[in-house]
Amino acid sequence: MEKPLDRHLEELMSTPGVTGVVCADTKGLCLAAKGVGERASSGLFSSIAQQAAQLHPDSKTSPVVCLETDQSMILLKNHNSVTTAIHKTLS
Amino acid sequence: MQTPDVNDRSRLLNNPVGDGSATRPVNSYGSAMPSQQKGNEQSALNQILQQTASDIIDVAALDSQSLEHSDYVDRARQYSNRLTVMCNTGRTRSRGWMPAGVAAPQVVLASPPVSPLDVQLVTSMAEHASQSVREMKVKHKEDLVVPFTVP
Numbered sequence: 001m002e003k004p005l006d007r008h009l010e011e012l013m014s015t016p017g018v019t020g021v022v023c024a025d026t027k028g029l030c031l032a033a034k035g036v037g038e039r040a041s042s043g044l045f046s047s048i049a050q051q052a053a054q055l056h057p058d059s060k061t062s063p064v065v066c067l068e069t070d071q072s073m074i075l076l077k078n079h080n081s082v083t084t085a086i087h088k089t090l091s
Numbered sequence: 092m093q094t095p096d097v098n099d100r101s102r103l104l105n106n107p108v109g110d111g112s113a114t115r116p117v118n119s120y121g122s123a124m125p126s127q128q129k130g131n132e133q134s135a136l137n138q139i140l141q142q143t144a145s146d147i148i149d150v151a152a153l154d155s156q157s158l159e160h161s162d163y164v165d166r167a168r169q170y171s172n173r174l175t176v177m178c179n180t181g182r183t184r185s186r187g188w189m190p191a192g193v194a195a196p197q198v199v200l201a202s203p204p205v206s207p208l209d210v211q212l213v214t215s216m217a218e219h220a221s222q223s224v225r226e227m228k229v230k231h232k233e234d235l236v237v238p239f240t241v242p
Binding site: 008069070 | 190191192193194195198199202205209210212213214216217218219220221222223224225226227228229230
């Protein structure tokens, strides 16, 4: 059932620098989480991605949000009601 | 005005296919049936009714069960306490959900913008994830409705 999604996430986790990933739906329900990605943060990620999309309501594509910290960053992107958050170390 | 006789001998199902005008039980098998057989029929019918009544779970009636006021107050207090405990523990745990803040904002702000490769990475992953979720289907493996063990 969720094998294709798991396969994509495993491929992503093998990318250099990627330490974790979280997938959530529009309600913030966690669909998948790997690595340092916390299931509990799925609601926050989903909410941030949706709020960011409201900055440009006329845009056809949703924006990529990057939360930067000293050591790592979180890349957020909403696509067709699924929010993906990728934890990545700073290169 | 006198009401029709209702006693332990009167039928529970009174002429179910009739027009409702009959006040007396109507023997659909005719009057030639022996009285003992009628008794057996009556007891069998009662047995079926009792059996059916005991087997049925009336879902609609579950909501209408009245709750004692003291129980209501007790439960309200209990749920309220649990909610408070959950909120307090959640607040302390929530620090771990997101990374710690930035010590020197100027360093992060002065750093080069997000690389196109990273944008491409998250964009392609978001598309793959969305596609995978859309294709997700529930596989039927076992029965959702489990029959009760009725003897």
